Amino acid sequence: MTPRPEYTPDAESLERILKRLRAPGGCPWDREQTRETLSRSLAEEAAEVLDAIDRGNAPDICDELGDLLMNVIFQAVVAEERGEFTFQDVCGGIIDKMIRRHAHIFGDAKAETAGDVAQLWEKIKAGERKDKPAPQSILDKVPPYLSALNRAEKLQKKVSKVGFDWDDQAQILAKIEEELEELKEAFASGDAAAIDDEFGDLLFAASNLARFRNGKTSEELLRQSNRKFETRFRYIERELAGAGIPLEEAGIDRMEALWQAAKQAEKEAAGGEKEDA
Structure with a gap:
Protein backbone atom coordinates (compact mmCIF):
# COMPACT_ATOMS: atom_id res chain seq x y z
CA MET A 1 0.00 0.00 0.00
CA THR A 2 1.27 3.49 -0.83
CA PRO A 3 2.44 5.44 2.25
CA ARG A 4 0.26 8.38 3.27
CA PRO A 5 2.56 11.42 3.70
CA GLU A 6 0.00 13.20 5.89
CA TYR A 7 0.46 10.51 8.55
CA THR A 8 3.93 10.80 10.01
CA PRO A 9 5.23 8.06 12.36
CA ASP A 10 4.22 9.63 15.66
CA ALA A 11 1.50 9.44 18.30
CA GLU A 12 -0.29 12.51 16.94
CA SER A 13 -0.82 10.84 13.56
CA LEU A 14 -2.06 7.67 15.23
CA GLU A 15 -4.55 9.74 17.21
CA ARG A 16 -5.76 11.46 14.01
CA ILE A 17 -6.22 8.09 12.31
CA LEU A 18 -8.30 6.77 15.20
CA LYS A 19 -10.44 9.90 15.20
CA ARG A 20 -11.06 9.52 11.47
CA LEU A 21 -12.06 5.89 11.96
CA ARG A 22 -14.50 6.97 14.68
CA ALA A 23 -15.98 9.86 12.70
CA PRO A 24 -19.23 9.65 10.71
CA GLY A 25 -18.50 7.65 7.57
CA GLY A 26 -15.56 5.97 9.26
CA CYS A 27 -15.01 2.29 10.04
CA PRO A 28 -18.21 0.58 11.27
CA TRP A 29 -16.27 -1.64 13.67
CA ASP A 30 -14.24 1.18 15.20
CA ARG A 31 -17.34 3.36 15.55
CA GLU A 32 -19.07 0.62 17.57
CA GLN A 33 -16.29 0.30 20.14
CA THR A 34 -16.81 1.50 23.70
CA ARG A 35 -14.51 1.87 26.67
CA GLU A 36 -15.72 -1.49 27.91
CA THR A 37 -15.28 -3.40 24.64
CA LEU A 38 -11.79 -1.93 24.15
CA SER A 39 -10.76 -2.90 27.68
CA ARG A 40 -11.15 -6.58 26.77
CA SER A 41 -8.25 -6.37 24.32
CA LEU A 42 -6.08 -4.10 26.46
CA ALA A 43 -4.94 -6.88 28.80
CA GLU A 44 -4.36 -9.19 25.83
CA GLU A 45 -2.19 -6.62 24.07
CA ALA A 46 -0.15 -6.07 27.24
CA ALA A 47 0.26 -9.84 27.57
CA GLU A 48 1.47 -10.05 23.97
CA VAL A 49 4.09 -7.39 24.71
CA LEU A 50 5.29 -9.42 27.70
CA ASP A 51 5.42 -12.58 25.59
CA ALA A 52 7.53 -10.84 22.93
CA ILE A 53 9.87 -9.54 25.63
CA ASP A 54 10.17 -13.02 27.12
CA ARG A 55 11.09 -14.38 23.68
CA GLY A 56 13.61 -11.58 23.15
CA ASN A 57 12.19 -10.89 19.68
CA ALA A 58 12.83 -7.19 19.01
CA PRO A 59 10.64 -6.89 15.86
CA ASP A 60 7.73 -8.51 17.71
CA ILE A 61 8.30 -6.27 20.73
CA CYS A 62 8.14 -3.24 18.44
CA ASP A 63 4.97 -4.51 16.75
CA GLU A 64 3.20 -5.41 20.00
CA LEU A 65 4.13 -2.10 21.64
CA GLY A 66 2.44 -0.41 18.69
CA ASP A 67 -0.73 -2.44 19.27
CA LEU A 68 -0.65 -1.54 22.96
CA LEU A 69 -0.09 2.16 22.21
CA MET A 70 -2.99 2.10 19.78
CA ASN A 71 -5.24 0.74 22.53
CA VAL A 72 -4.10 3.43 24.95
CA ILE A 73 -4.77 6.24 22.46
CA PHE A 74 -8.08 4.65 21.42
CA GLN A 75 -9.23 4.82 25.04
CA ALA A 76 -8.23 8.49 25.17
CA VAL A 77 -10.13 9.22 21.94
CA VAL A 78 -13.27 7.65 23.40
CA ALA A 79 -12.79 9.67 26.60
CA GLU A 80 -12.47 12.88 24.58
CA GLU A 81 -15.73 12.09 22.79
CA ARG A 82 -17.34 11.76 26.23
CA GLY A 83 -15.95 15.12 27.28
CA GLU A 84 -13.74 13.59 30.01
CA PHE A 85 -10.10 14.06 28.97
CA THR A 86 -7.85 14.00 25.90
CA PHE A 87 -4.72 12.14 24.87
CA GLN A 88 -2.81 15.35 25.54
CA ASP A 89 -4.18 15.28 29.10
CA VAL A 90 -2.86 11.73 29.45
CA CYS A 91 0.59 12.75 28.21
CA GLY A 92 0.61 15.91 30.32
CA GLY A 93 -0.37 14.01 33.43
CA ILE A 94 2.35 11.40 33.14
CA ILE A 95 4.98 14.00 32.18
CA ASP A 96 4.12 16.03 35.28
CA LYS A 97 4.27 12.90 37.41
CA MET A 98 7.63 11.79 36.01
CA ILE A 99 9.17 15.21 36.63
CA ARG A 100 7.65 15.45 40.10
CA ARG A 101 8.79 11.97 41.13
CA HIS A 102 12.31 12.44 39.76
CA ALA A 103 13.14 15.42 41.92
CA HIS A 104 16.75 14.21 42.03
CA ILE A 105 16.96 14.85 38.26
CA PHE A 106 14.64 17.81 37.73
CA GLY A 107 14.91 19.35 41.21
CA ASP A 108 17.25 19.75 44.14
CA ALA A 109 16.73 16.37 45.84
CA LYS A 110 19.67 13.98 46.22
CA ALA A 111 19.64 10.29 45.34
CA GLU A 112 22.85 8.39 44.65
CA THR A 113 21.58 4.80 44.56
CA ALA A 114 18.50 2.92 43.37
CA GLY A 115 17.57 2.49 47.04
CA ASP A 116 17.75 6.25 47.58
CA VAL A 117 15.48 6.74 44.57
CA ALA A 118 12.95 4.25 45.94
CA GLN A 119 12.83 6.09 49.29
CA LEU A 120 12.47 9.45 47.55
CA TRP A 121 9.74 8.01 45.32
CA GLU A 122 7.75 6.83 48.36
CA LYS A 123 8.16 10.21 50.07
CA ILE A 124 6.90 12.06 47.01
CA LYS A 125 3.98 9.68 46.55
CA ALA A 126 3.05 10.19 50.21
CA GLY A 127 2.91 13.92 49.54
CA GLU A 128 0.66 13.33 46.55
CA ARG A 129 -1.72 11.34 48.74
CA LYS A 130 -1.99 13.90 51.55
CA ASP A 131 -5.12 15.53 50.11
CA LYS A 132 -6.83 12.22 49.43
CA PRO A 133 -9.00 10.32 51.94
CA ALA A 134 -6.83 8.36 54.34
CA PRO A 135 -6.67 4.66 53.47
CA GLN A 136 -8.08 2.24 55.98
CA SER A 137 -5.24 -0.22 55.40
CA ILE A 138 -1.79 -0.21 53.86
CA LEU A 139 -3.18 -2.86 51.51
CA ASP A 140 -5.77 -0.48 50.03
CA LYS A 141 -3.28 0.68 47.41
CA VAL A 142 -2.74 -2.80 45.99
CA PRO A 143 -4.91 -2.86 42.84
CA PRO A 144 -7.62 -5.55 42.88
CA TYR A 145 -7.49 -5.99 39.08
CA LEU A 146 -3.99 -7.50 38.97
CA SER A 147 -3.50 -11.16 38.20
CA ALA A 148 -3.68 -13.29 41.33
CA LEU A 149 0.06 -14.03 41.29
CA ASN A 150 1.05 -10.39 40.78
CA ARG A 151 -1.35 -9.22 43.49
CA ALA A 152 -0.05 -11.83 45.93
CA GLU A 153 3.48 -10.51 45.53
CA LYS A 154 2.39 -6.89 45.87
CA LEU A 155 0.41 -7.67 49.04
CA GLN A 156 3.47 -9.39 50.48
CA LYS A 157 5.74 -6.51 49.46
CA LYS A 158 3.44 -3.98 51.16
CA VAL A 159 3.49 -5.74 54.52
CA SER A 160 7.23 -6.45 54.28
CA LYS A 161 7.84 -2.69 54.42
CA VAL A 162 6.46 -2.59 57.97
CA GLY A 163 8.46 -5.61 59.11
CA PHE A 164 5.90 -8.37 58.46
CA ASP A 165 8.27 -10.60 56.53
CA TRP A 166 10.44 -13.69 56.64
CA ASP A 167 14.07 -13.61 57.77
CA ASP A 168 15.39 -15.81 54.98
CA GLN A 169 14.42 -18.11 52.13
CA ALA A 170 14.73 -21.21 54.31
CA GLN A 171 11.75 -20.07 56.37
CA ILE A 172 9.62 -19.66 53.25
CA LEU A 173 10.65 -23.09 51.98
CA ALA A 174 9.59 -24.53 55.33
CA LYS A 175 6.25 -22.73 54.97
CA ILE A 176 5.81 -24.19 51.48
CA GLU A 177 6.47 -27.67 52.87
CA GLU A 178 3.98 -27.00 55.66
CA GLU A 179 1.31 -25.91 53.19
CA LEU A 180 2.01 -28.95 51.01
CA GLU A 181 1.49 -31.26 54.00
CA GLU A 182 -1.78 -29.50 54.81
CA LEU A 183 -2.85 -29.95 51.20
CA LYS A 184 -2.10 -33.67 51.44
CA GLU A 185 -4.20 -33.87 54.60
CA ALA A 186 -7.05 -32.07 52.85
CA PHE A 187 -6.90 -34.56 49.96
CA ALA A 188 -6.93 -37.41 52.45
CA SER A 189 -10.07 -35.97 54.05
CA GLY A 190 -11.82 -35.67 50.70
CA ASP A 191 -13.09 -32.22 51.65
CA ALA A 192 -13.17 -30.27 48.37
CA ALA A 193 -13.45 -26.88 50.09
CA ALA A 194 -10.44 -27.66 52.29
CA ILE A 195 -8.46 -28.81 49.25
CA ASP A 196 -9.20 -25.55 47.46
CA ASP A 197 -8.26 -23.54 50.54
CA GLU A 198 -4.95 -25.32 51.10
CA PHE A 199 -4.09 -25.29 47.41
CA GLY A 200 -4.51 -21.52 47.39
CA ASP A 201 -2.30 -21.21 50.49
CA LEU A 202 0.40 -23.27 48.77
CA LEU A 203 0.33 -21.02 45.69
CA PHE A 204 0.49 -17.92 47.92
CA ALA A 205 3.50 -19.29 49.80
CA ALA A 206 5.26 -20.15 46.54
CA SER A 207 4.71 -16.63 45.22
CA ASN A 208 6.15 -15.32 48.49
CA LEU A 209 9.40 -17.09 47.74
CA ALA A 210 9.61 -15.48 44.30
CA ARG A 211 8.99 -12.06 45.84
CA PHE A 212 11.56 -12.59 48.59
CA ARG A 213 14.26 -13.65 46.11
CA ASN A 214 13.84 -10.28 44.37
CA GLY A 215 14.49 -11.81 40.97
CA LYS A 216 11.92 -12.86 38.41
CA THR A 217 8.34 -12.50 39.58
Missing part, protein backbone atom coordinates in the same frame (compact mmCIF):
# COMPACT_ATOMS: atom_id res chain seq x y z
CA SER A 218 6.12 -15.54 40.04
CA GLU A 219 4.18 -14.38 36.97
CA GLU A 220 7.38 -14.35 34.88
CA LEU A 221 8.45 -17.73 36.25
CA LEU A 222 5.08 -19.27 35.45
CA ARG A 223 5.22 -17.90 31.90
CA GLN A 224 8.68 -19.44 31.62
CA SER A 225 7.34 -22.81 32.76
CA ASN A 226 4.41 -22.48 30.37
CA ARG A 227 6.82 -21.99 27.47
CA LYS A 228 8.91 -24.95 28.61
CA PHE A 229 5.83 -27.16 28.83
CA GLU A 230 4.68 -26.05 25.40
CA THR A 231 8.09 -26.70 23.83
CA ARG A 232 8.26 -30.21 25.26
CA PHE A 233 4.73 -31.14 24.28
CA ARG A 234 5.27 -29.86 20.76
CA TYR A 235 8.30 -32.17 20.63
CA ILE A 236 6.00 -35.06 21.57
CA GLU A 237 3.57 -34.08 18.82
CA ARG A 238 6.32 -33.90 16.19
CA GLU A 239 7.82 -37.26 17.14
CA LEU A 240 4.45 -39.00 17.13
CA ALA A 241 3.51 -37.42 13.81
CA GLY A 242 6.81 -38.56 12.33
CA ALA A 243 6.09 -42.10 13.49
CA GLY A 244 2.56 -41.97 12.10
CA ILE A 245 1.00 -42.40 15.54
CA PRO A 246 -2.16 -40.38 16.30
CA LEU A 247 -1.76 -38.32 19.45
CA GLU A 248 -4.90 -39.79 21.01
CA GLU A 249 -3.57 -43.35 20.52
CA ALA A 250 -0.02 -42.85 21.79
CA GLY A 251 -0.68 -43.67 25.44
CA ILE A 252 0.81 -42.08 28.53
CA ASP A 253 3.88 -44.33 28.67
CA ARG A 254 5.00 -43.46 25.14
CA MET A 255 4.32 -39.75 25.71
CA GLU A 256 6.21 -39.77 29.01
CA ALA A 257 9.22 -41.36 27.30
CA LEU A 258 9.13 -38.64 24.65
CA TRP A 259 8.79 -36.00 27.37
CA GLN A 260 12.01 -37.27 28.93
CA ALA A 261 13.63 -37.25 25.49
CA ALA A 262 12.57 -33.62 25.06
CA LYS A 263 14.19 -32.75 28.40
CA GLN A 264 17.37 -34.50 27.33
CA ALA A 265 17.38 -32.61 24.04
CA GLU A 266 17.12 -29.35 25.98
CA LYS A 267 20.11 -30.28 28.12
CA GLU A 268 22.18 -31.18 25.09
CA ALA A 269 21.21 -27.96 23.32
CA ALA A 270 22.31 -26.02 26.40
CA GLY A 271 25.60 -27.87 26.57
CA GLY A 272 24.52 -29.94 29.54
CA GLU A 273 24.50 -26.89 31.81
CA LYS A 274 20.75 -26.72 32.28
CA GLU A 275 19.48 -28.60 35.29
CA ASP A 276 16.42 -30.82 35.10
CA ALA A 277 13.21 -29.06 35.99
Whole structure:
Protein backbone atom coordinates (compact mmCIF):
# COMPACT_ATOMS: atom_id res chain seq x y z
CA MET A 1 0.00 0.00 0.00
CA THR A 2 1.27 3.49 -0.83
CA PRO A 3 2.44 5.44 2.25
CA ARG A 4 0.26 8.38 3.27
CA PRO A 5 2.56 11.42 3.70
CA GLU A 6 0.00 13.20 5.89
CA TYR A 7 0.46 10.51 8.55
CA THR A 8 3.93 10.80 10.01
CA PRO A 9 5.23 8.06 12.36
CA ASP A 10 4.22 9.63 15.66
CA ALA A 11 1.50 9.44 18.30
CA GLU A 12 -0.29 12.51 16.94
CA SER A 13 -0.82 10.84 13.56
CA LEU A 14 -2.06 7.67 15.23
CA GLU A 15 -4.55 9.74 17.21
CA ARG A 16 -5.76 11.46 14.01
CA ILE A 17 -6.22 8.09 12.31
CA LEU A 18 -8.30 6.77 15.20
CA LYS A 19 -10.44 9.90 15.20
CA ARG A 20 -11.06 9.52 11.47
CA LEU A 21 -12.06 5.89 11.96
CA ARG A 22 -14.50 6.97 14.68
CA ALA A 23 -15.98 9.86 12.70
CA PRO A 24 -19.23 9.65 10.71
CA GLY A 25 -18.50 7.65 7.57
CA GLY A 26 -15.56 5.97 9.26
CA CYS A 27 -15.01 2.29 10.04
CA PRO A 28 -18.21 0.58 11.27
CA TRP A 29 -16.27 -1.64 13.67
CA ASP A 30 -14.24 1.18 15.20
CA ARG A 31 -17.34 3.36 15.55
CA GLU A 32 -19.07 0.62 17.57
CA GLN A 33 -16.29 0.30 20.14
CA THR A 34 -16.81 1.50 23.70
CA ARG A 35 -14.51 1.87 26.67
CA GLU A 36 -15.72 -1.49 27.91
CA THR A 37 -15.28 -3.40 24.64
CA LEU A 38 -11.79 -1.93 24.15
CA SER A 39 -10.76 -2.90 27.68
CA ARG A 40 -11.15 -6.58 26.77
CA SER A 41 -8.25 -6.37 24.32
CA LEU A 42 -6.08 -4.10 26.46
CA ALA A 43 -4.94 -6.88 28.80
CA GLU A 44 -4.36 -9.19 25.83
CA GLU A 45 -2.19 -6.62 24.07
CA ALA A 46 -0.15 -6.07 27.24
CA ALA A 47 0.26 -9.84 27.57
CA GLU A 48 1.47 -10.05 23.97
CA VAL A 49 4.09 -7.39 24.71
CA LEU A 50 5.29 -9.42 27.70
CA ASP A 51 5.42 -12.58 25.59
CA ALA A 52 7.53 -10.84 22.93
CA ILE A 53 9.87 -9.54 25.63
CA ASP A 54 10.17 -13.02 27.12
CA ARG A 55 11.09 -14.38 23.68
CA GLY A 56 13.61 -11.58 23.15
CA ASN A 57 12.19 -10.89 19.68
CA ALA A 58 12.83 -7.19 19.01
CA PRO A 59 10.64 -6.89 15.86
CA ASP A 60 7.73 -8.51 17.71
CA ILE A 61 8.30 -6.27 20.73
CA CYS A 62 8.14 -3.24 18.44
CA ASP A 63 4.97 -4.51 16.75
CA GLU A 64 3.20 -5.41 20.00
CA LEU A 65 4.13 -2.10 21.64
CA GLY A 66 2.44 -0.41 18.69
CA ASP A 67 -0.73 -2.44 19.27
CA LEU A 68 -0.65 -1.54 22.96
CA LEU A 69 -0.09 2.16 22.21
CA MET A 70 -2.99 2.10 19.78
CA ASN A 71 -5.24 0.74 22.53
CA VAL A 72 -4.10 3.43 24.95
CA ILE A 73 -4.77 6.24 22.46
CA PHE A 74 -8.08 4.65 21.42
CA GLN A 75 -9.23 4.82 25.04
CA ALA A 76 -8.23 8.49 25.17
CA VAL A 77 -10.13 9.22 21.94
CA VAL A 78 -13.27 7.65 23.40
CA ALA A 79 -12.79 9.67 26.60
CA GLU A 80 -12.47 12.88 24.58
CA GLU A 81 -15.73 12.09 22.79
CA ARG A 82 -17.34 11.76 26.23
CA GLY A 83 -15.95 15.12 27.28
CA GLU A 84 -13.74 13.59 30.01
CA PHE A 85 -10.10 14.06 28.97
CA THR A 86 -7.85 14.00 25.90
CA PHE A 87 -4.72 12.14 24.87
CA GLN A 88 -2.81 15.35 25.54
CA ASP A 89 -4.18 15.28 29.10
CA VAL A 90 -2.86 11.73 29.45
CA CYS A 91 0.59 12.75 28.21
CA GLY A 92 0.61 15.91 30.32
CA GLY A 93 -0.37 14.01 33.43
CA ILE A 94 2.35 11.40 33.14
CA ILE A 95 4.98 14.00 32.18
CA ASP A 96 4.12 16.03 35.28
CA LYS A 97 4.27 12.90 37.41
CA MET A 98 7.63 11.79 36.01
CA ILE A 99 9.17 15.21 36.63
CA ARG A 100 7.65 15.45 40.10
CA ARG A 101 8.79 11.97 41.13
CA HIS A 102 12.31 12.44 39.76
CA ALA A 103 13.14 15.42 41.92
CA HIS A 104 16.75 14.21 42.03
CA ILE A 105 16.96 14.85 38.26
CA PHE A 106 14.64 17.81 37.73
CA GLY A 107 14.91 19.35 41.21
CA ASP A 108 17.25 19.75 44.14
CA ALA A 109 16.73 16.37 45.84
CA LYS A 110 19.67 13.98 46.22
CA ALA A 111 19.64 10.29 45.34
CA GLU A 112 22.85 8.39 44.65
CA THR A 113 21.58 4.80 44.56
CA ALA A 114 18.50 2.92 43.37
CA GLY A 115 17.57 2.49 47.04
CA ASP A 116 17.75 6.25 47.58
CA VAL A 117 15.48 6.74 44.57
CA ALA A 118 12.95 4.25 45.94
CA GLN A 119 12.83 6.09 49.29
CA LEU A 120 12.47 9.45 47.55
CA TRP A 121 9.74 8.01 45.32
CA GLU A 122 7.75 6.83 48.36
CA LYS A 123 8.16 10.21 50.07
CA ILE A 124 6.90 12.06 47.01
CA LYS A 125 3.98 9.68 46.55
CA ALA A 126 3.05 10.19 50.21
CA GLY A 127 2.91 13.92 49.54
CA GLU A 128 0.66 13.33 46.55
CA ARG A 129 -1.72 11.34 48.74
CA LYS A 130 -1.99 13.90 51.55
CA ASP A 131 -5.12 15.53 50.11
CA LYS A 132 -6.83 12.22 49.43
CA PRO A 133 -9.00 10.32 51.94
CA ALA A 134 -6.83 8.36 54.34
CA PRO A 135 -6.67 4.66 53.47
CA GLN A 136 -8.08 2.24 55.98
CA SER A 137 -5.24 -0.22 55.40
CA ILE A 138 -1.79 -0.21 53.86
CA LEU A 139 -3.18 -2.86 51.51
CA ASP A 140 -5.77 -0.48 50.03
CA LYS A 141 -3.28 0.68 47.41
CA VAL A 142 -2.74 -2.80 45.99
CA PRO A 143 -4.91 -2.86 42.84
CA PRO A 144 -7.62 -5.55 42.88
CA TYR A 145 -7.49 -5.99 39.08
CA LEU A 146 -3.99 -7.50 38.97
CA SER A 147 -3.50 -11.16 38.20
CA ALA A 148 -3.68 -13.29 41.33
CA LEU A 149 0.06 -14.03 41.29
CA ASN A 150 1.05 -10.39 40.78
CA ARG A 151 -1.35 -9.22 43.49
CA ALA A 152 -0.05 -11.83 45.93
CA GLU A 153 3.48 -10.51 45.53
CA LYS A 154 2.39 -6.89 45.87
CA LEU A 155 0.41 -7.67 49.04
CA GLN A 156 3.47 -9.39 50.48
CA LYS A 157 5.74 -6.51 49.46
CA LYS A 158 3.44 -3.98 51.16
CA VAL A 159 3.49 -5.74 54.52
CA SER A 160 7.23 -6.45 54.28
CA LYS A 161 7.84 -2.69 54.42
CA VAL A 162 6.46 -2.59 57.97
CA GLY A 163 8.46 -5.61 59.11
CA PHE A 164 5.90 -8.37 58.46
CA ASP A 165 8.27 -10.60 56.53
CA TRP A 166 10.44 -13.69 56.64
CA ASP A 167 14.07 -13.61 57.77
CA ASP A 168 15.39 -15.81 54.98
CA GLN A 169 14.42 -18.11 52.13
CA ALA A 170 14.73 -21.21 54.31
CA GLN A 171 11.75 -20.07 56.37
CA ILE A 172 9.62 -19.66 53.25
CA LEU A 173 10.65 -23.09 51.98
CA ALA A 174 9.59 -24.53 55.33
CA LYS A 175 6.25 -22.73 54.97
CA ILE A 176 5.81 -24.19 51.48
CA GLU A 177 6.47 -27.67 52.87
CA GLU A 178 3.98 -27.00 55.66
CA GLU A 179 1.31 -25.91 53.19
CA LEU A 180 2.01 -28.95 51.01
CA GLU A 181 1.49 -31.26 54.00
CA GLU A 182 -1.78 -29.50 54.81
CA LEU A 183 -2.85 -29.95 51.20
CA LYS A 184 -2.10 -33.67 51.44
CA GLU A 185 -4.20 -33.87 54.60
CA ALA A 186 -7.05 -32.07 52.85
CA PHE A 187 -6.90 -34.56 49.96
CA ALA A 188 -6.93 -37.41 52.45
CA SER A 189 -10.07 -35.97 54.05
CA GLY A 190 -11.82 -35.67 50.70
CA ASP A 191 -13.09 -32.22 51.65
CA ALA A 192 -13.17 -30.27 48.37
CA ALA A 193 -13.45 -26.88 50.09
CA ALA A 194 -10.44 -27.66 52.29
CA ILE A 195 -8.46 -28.81 49.25
CA ASP A 196 -9.20 -25.55 47.46
CA ASP A 197 -8.26 -23.54 50.54
CA GLU A 198 -4.95 -25.32 51.10
CA PHE A 199 -4.09 -25.29 47.41
CA GLY A 200 -4.51 -21.52 47.39
CA ASP A 201 -2.30 -21.21 50.49
CA LEU A 202 0.40 -23.27 48.77
CA LEU A 203 0.33 -21.02 45.69
CA PHE A 204 0.49 -17.92 47.92
CA ALA A 205 3.50 -19.29 49.80
CA ALA A 206 5.26 -20.15 46.54
CA SER A 207 4.71 -16.63 45.22
CA ASN A 208 6.15 -15.32 48.49
CA LEU A 209 9.40 -17.09 47.74
CA ALA A 210 9.61 -15.48 44.30
CA ARG A 211 8.99 -12.06 45.84
CA PHE A 212 11.56 -12.59 48.59
CA ARG A 213 14.26 -13.65 46.11
CA ASN A 214 13.84 -10.28 44.37
CA GLY A 215 14.49 -11.81 40.97
CA LYS A 216 11.92 -12.86 38.41
CA THR A 217 8.34 -12.50 39.58
CA SER A 218 6.12 -15.54 40.04
CA GLU A 219 4.18 -14.38 36.97
CA GLU A 220 7.38 -14.35 34.88
CA LEU A 221 8.45 -17.73 36.25
CA LEU A 222 5.08 -19.27 35.45
CA ARG A 223 5.22 -17.90 31.90
CA GLN A 224 8.68 -19.44 31.62
CA SER A 225 7.34 -22.81 32.76
CA ASN A 226 4.41 -22.48 30.37
CA ARG A 227 6.82 -21.99 27.47
CA LYS A 228 8.91 -24.95 28.61
CA PHE A 229 5.83 -27.16 28.83
CA GLU A 230 4.68 -26.05 25.40
CA THR A 231 8.09 -26.70 23.83
CA ARG A 232 8.26 -30.21 25.26
CA PHE A 233 4.73 -31.14 24.28
CA ARG A 234 5.27 -29.86 20.76
CA TYR A 235 8.30 -32.17 20.63
CA ILE A 236 6.00 -35.06 21.57
CA GLU A 237 3.57 -34.08 18.82
CA ARG A 238 6.32 -33.90 16.19
CA GLU A 239 7.82 -37.26 17.14
CA LEU A 240 4.45 -39.00 17.13
CA ALA A 241 3.51 -37.42 13.81
CA GLY A 242 6.81 -38.56 12.33
CA ALA A 243 6.09 -42.10 13.49
CA GLY A 244 2.56 -41.97 12.10
CA ILE A 245 1.00 -42.40 15.54
CA PRO A 246 -2.16 -40.38 16.30
CA LEU A 247 -1.76 -38.32 19.45
CA GLU A 248 -4.90 -39.79 21.01
CA GLU A 249 -3.57 -43.35 20.52
CA ALA A 250 -0.02 -42.85 21.79
CA GLY A 251 -0.68 -43.67 25.44
CA ILE A 252 0.81 -42.08 28.53
CA ASP A 253 3.88 -44.33 28.67
CA ARG A 254 5.00 -43.46 25.14
CA MET A 255 4.32 -39.75 25.71
CA GLU A 256 6.21 -39.77 29.01
CA ALA A 257 9.22 -41.36 27.30
CA LEU A 258 9.13 -38.64 24.65
CA TRP A 259 8.79 -36.00 27.37
CA GLN A 260 12.01 -37.27 28.93
CA ALA A 261 13.63 -37.25 25.49
CA ALA A 262 12.57 -33.62 25.06
CA LYS A 263 14.19 -32.75 28.40
CA GLN A 264 17.37 -34.50 27.33
CA ALA A 265 17.38 -32.61 24.04
CA GLU A 266 17.12 -29.35 25.98
CA LYS A 267 20.11 -30.28 28.12
CA GLU A 268 22.18 -31.18 25.09
CA ALA A 269 21.21 -27.96 23.32
CA ALA A 270 22.31 -26.02 26.40
CA GLY A 271 25.60 -27.87 26.57
CA GLY A 272 24.52 -29.94 29.54
CA GLU A 273 24.50 -26.89 31.81
CA LYS A 274 20.75 -26.72 32.28
CA GLU A 275 19.48 -28.60 35.29
CA ASP A 276 16.42 -30.82 35.10
CA ALA A 277 13.21 -29.06 35.99
